Amino acid sequence: MSTLLTRPVARRWQTLFQDVTRALVLVVVGGLALTMFVTGTAQLVREATETKNLSLEDIFPSPRAIAGAWQAHQDLLLQQHIPQTLWETLAGLSIALVLGLVIAALMDFSTVLRWILYPILVVSQTIPIFAIAILLILIFGFGTGPKIMVVVLFCFFPIALNTFAGLQGADPELISLLRAMGASSFQTWTKARLPAAMPSFFSGLRIAATYSVVGAIFGEYITAQYGLGVYLKRSYSSFRLDQAYLAILLTALLSMLLVLLVNLVERLTLRWYYTARRASWRGPGIY
Amino acid sequence: MSTLLTRPVARRWQTLFQDVTRALVLVVVGGLALTMFVTGTAQLVREATETKNLSLEDIFPSPRAIAGAWQAHQDLLLQQHIPQTLWETLAGLSIALVLGLVIAALMDFSTVLRWILYPILVVSQTIPIFAIAILLILIFGFGTGPKIMVVVLFCFFPIALNTFAGLQGADPELISLLRAMGASSFQTWTKARLPAAMPSFFSGLRIAATYSVVGAIFGEYITAQYGLGVYLKRSYSSFRLDQAYLAILLTALLSMLLVLLVNLVERLTLRWYYTARRASWRGPGIY
């Protein structure tokens, strides 16, 4: 009899305890974030207002100088550097796309794999390039390999995490229905989870596309003979700011084009998504 | 009469044309991605198999050496470097969180703003640090400012993009209902769009949390007296590889902790989300 009386009470206490803990954690974390936001902003404002003479001329080259640099090195850039960087970018992004999807699938597939992969993913994003540069060089030599790998490293992470979140976010009732219809795990995955994850996947791909060109530039910092990164580094080191900013401009341009391409493909692939949202969808294009 | 006859025909052609264009674009882009994936992988494999003698000893420090470095510098790290990096990280991440939400809201709010903000966002992610290092120093001096700014720069982007995607993905029928109930734009936003965007927001926050510590380390490369980045840079440039790898290890650890914190907060905040998914949710914890 005593169990009959005590159990519910224990349960009630447990619930209360959970609620309190929950509230506590959220308040503490929220408070911390708020404090950090306020003090951080205050710090920025304080330091910025302390600045005396902020004269920016001759830190940035004039647009004319940049245009001049373009004219001077047009051939070099169009024939050597840009194609090289573009090839590294696209190869890396494509590999990252596949890798990201595979990792997301694995993490979605098994809890054990998730426990193993999660730390690896996080670590892969926190290791500075130089720490693995030697490995890349040892494995791939001084060819395109290291650069492609850096692009992959930059890009697979947002794809993997976002796709994983998307897979996990699939409507559980839909999944149940498919299971009731006798779908195998694999079928549930391809027919329900994956399509449901697509909007989230594209959001990750968009982030990845933004990073991809930068990744290639970064990879070229490890070692390269050609590419926008090489051009940038050489120019900056010999104080040719006009050329350096030209390189940055071209990088941004390429990134922008890639992002627009992703948006276009998204629009065309997720027709159902945009059809449903058409009424509330403001503005045309692939933006 | 002629309009009556020609219009539908024109329309049918238009539809056909659209479909063909759509298929064409997808095939071309898909083909390109596939080609890039294949040739990229082939390149990696080719370069990797060409590798000669892989000798890794002498290059990576032994775990014992790293443990030794920890023992030697424990106090220094715990009292100076780690707190410094942590403060920059948290301040930057908090600011990035607010900034990311605001940007997402603005982009969601107006098409014009979206057209303006999108390129700025992309460019902000493609500019190399050195190009803005001088600017940051000019604005903030040698204090914590530049580092916080770098963290913000690293982190706001995935938050903004993911939250924006989440806001856009809110169930249009729900939005319609709220509008029918007389909700103002702002109310629709706070009561439907924002909650609907939360899972996507957290996915972005998780990516940002992963980047945040790296951002601080990077920021410390610009200028700093304390912090893990300083420790890393100094160790590395004076060839203390054991210390350098200790710094990397600590970076990864801090990142991992931050990601777990985000997961915890997500679990506690999105109770409805995890309640609904509980049945299919495999494995406990905040992972």
Add this chain to the structure above:
Amino acid sequence: RAQDDEELAQYLGGATEFARADERTAVTLVLDWVPNTNHLGFYVAQALGYYDEANLDVTVQEPTDLQVETVVVSGAAEFGVSYQEVATYALADETPIISLAAIIQHNTSGFVTLHDQDPIERPADMAGLVYGGFGQPELELAVLDRLLECDGAEPGTIEYVDVGYADAIPLMERDRFDLVWIYYAWTGIEAELRGVDLDAIMLMDYLDCVPDYYTPILITSHTMVEEHPDVVAAFVQATARGFAYAIAYPNEAADILLEAVPELDADLVHASAEWLAAQFMADAPRWGQQSVEVWQGFSDFLVEHGILDEGIDAEAAFTNEFLPGTVDEDAG
């Protein structure tokens, strides 16, 4: 060409015959930084076929994000360009590398200020200034303090700020700091070309105070020296010929570099090549000559300032064995 050989021999210990590798060998050289005038000899040797004559196929590899020592030891590259200070750290860490040649005979770096803002004439004038460092405060402050001390000023009176990636001179012009340590041949010449009036304390001029050290140097791994001495000799000697040419014909050497790396600023390369021509060999008996005193002196200096726990074996740190020609070792 014969006349050239005659003229160049004076920089090469009188040699006109040079070592060749036993068989055609492909080797990689990693640079320490973006190609610049410190690397003139390599590009010349490549362009004029000296490497080819030495039976070598040389790839000049642009810098990596890595310490050159690591790359060389890993075997990914056979040769590398480094600095004596980093090589010393690496040796103290028992990294199996060895220095083959001093690319520039003396330390051509120096501390500079903007003449208009903080005129300095002697080390003591630096006291009280704000120094913008590159992130190795122990070494940097040790050198600065020593300079102050030698000149009778109070050490520890220079404030250190880390400038990291940022370009120093524009920051000095905006008064963010006063003093910076530069390679005169590159940053100093560039400032001159821009008409910025710099005051410089060159370390060359205070060798009795802060010991001299080689910067940059050519290094390889122990493995190479032990297993392929013919390749090492062939490479070092062909490189020496390249630098000899750069000493004799700085203008032509500059053009060769610019041909290979068109992104560089032509005026800067020419002016810098001109300036360096006198510095590559300076007062040494031949290009590349190193002495045990320099290696020992600098190691001692680091130990004295607590930067290193233990000194290195200076004898084992370098070798002159592979340089071309012969010289009276005591003359160095």
Add this chain to the structure above:
Amino acid sequence: MSERPCIEVRAVSKTFRDDGRAVQALADVSFTARSGEFVTIIGPSGSGKSTLFNLISGLTEPDTGEIMIDGRPVRRDTGLVGLMPQRDLLLPWRTVLNNVILGPELDGVSKRAARRRAREMMPLFGLAGFENAYPDTLSGGMRQRAALLRTFLTDRDILLLDEPFGPLDALTRRELQRWLLDIWHRFRKTILFITHDVEEAVYLADRVLVFSARPGRIVKELTVDLPRPRSSISLLSEDLRRLEAELLEALEGNGPASTPERVESDPDGS
């Protein structure tokens, strides 16, 4: 019941276009609902009934025609009516209690007061004890009842109810019908009510509008002259049966729904 027209729908047409397919949902629909009138709408599935509600609540604009509420034209002007949509559309991140107080909350009523009122209504809607449950853990009928409660708490004079009692058992249904009639009577609301249940249509209404198959047209207006209150009317009353039969006939006389046009027809008939 006043004679003042409260909702006026004038010659409204609506066509949905979707890459090359055009679906005409409503064709020239006109009717008037007087203030305080209870009008039920019945018609084949897909005949544009829900579309009509979207038009009246200002969510969509008609292609042609005009809609007036209280004499003012509706032009994407929302919040004038209380709409209960066909799909319950509960907010998944809110508990039942917080879902049903959405209306007052949007109107700026204090949450506390709104919650108190809502709590009182819970038992009537069979939701007592589920105040803190998330919608995902409710049964289909319970979700529907929550959505209904939300609409009532929104407190508008005009209510548009799209099959509110669809997935409810006969008992709960009857109870809520009675309650609805009571509310309507006491607070003089104007109610448009879509249903597929002929008996329900007759039982509740002052007037029944019968829609044709797509494109929706009003093919019959049936005035229900049964006495009120009707709770006392026997379920098998003769009058009721007669009206039901009449309705069924009107419904049956209207053939199958048209398929959508493959190509667009000229909308302005030129």
Add this chain to the structure above:
Amino acid sequence: MSERPCIEVRAVSKTFRDDGRAVQALADVSFTARSGEFVTIIGPSGSGKSTLFNLISGLTEPDTGEIMIDGRPVRRDTGLVGLMPQRDLLLPWRTVLNNVILGPELDGVSKRAARRRAREMMPLFGLAGFENAYPDTLSGGMRQRAALLRTFLTDRDILLLDEPFGPLDALTRRELQRWLLDIWHRFRKTILFITHDVEEAVYLADRVLVFSARPGRIVKELTVDLPRPRSSISLLSEDLRRLEAELLEALEGNGPASTPERVESDPDGS
């Protein structure tokens, strides 16, 4: 109709637990459906009918009791039955045509053949012309019909239909009821059918199970001994009315649904 038991539900109970709230959905439910039998289930909203379907289709496991299909216990063993859920659950990223062929597709049937069959059925379900429409552009009833078509194309011997005709107008409903009876009869399917419509329950069934309010128990089993085919039975037939009245009475005799327990009761009664 054979006498072989096809679905056996034995003393099944199910309680949902949710931070400190325990909702008992089913309490000791037992029944048997013979192969080829048409059983309708009727009961108050929230009485665990949908939960029962989830148990039979293997999506959830009962707390106590056992469920056997064709003599084999169901233990998270899915795909044995064709389930039509209460919410239509169409895949939003598929057109109607691709949605309805989901079943055959999962079974490995060629898509082409499946599409051909599906196209033939479209007109009957009033979906002709909407093959390439996305679910979001359908009306409520059309979605429901698409979900129903999907279930039939899944081609199982046992069908569990959860209020399939809820949001359908009388006409379409009658047509689909007739069609369902025809299918059932021709292909000897076993059908469990949840409905709130008393008339429908009687009209279709061999047997009607009446559920009590939560926690769901079977309070009445009514065998419908009307002759088949029933399409000819007048809508006002005496027998039908009598059975309906009997059902209504059984339903009414069962008080309001219990509220969930605030604290957990001991499930194993110790």
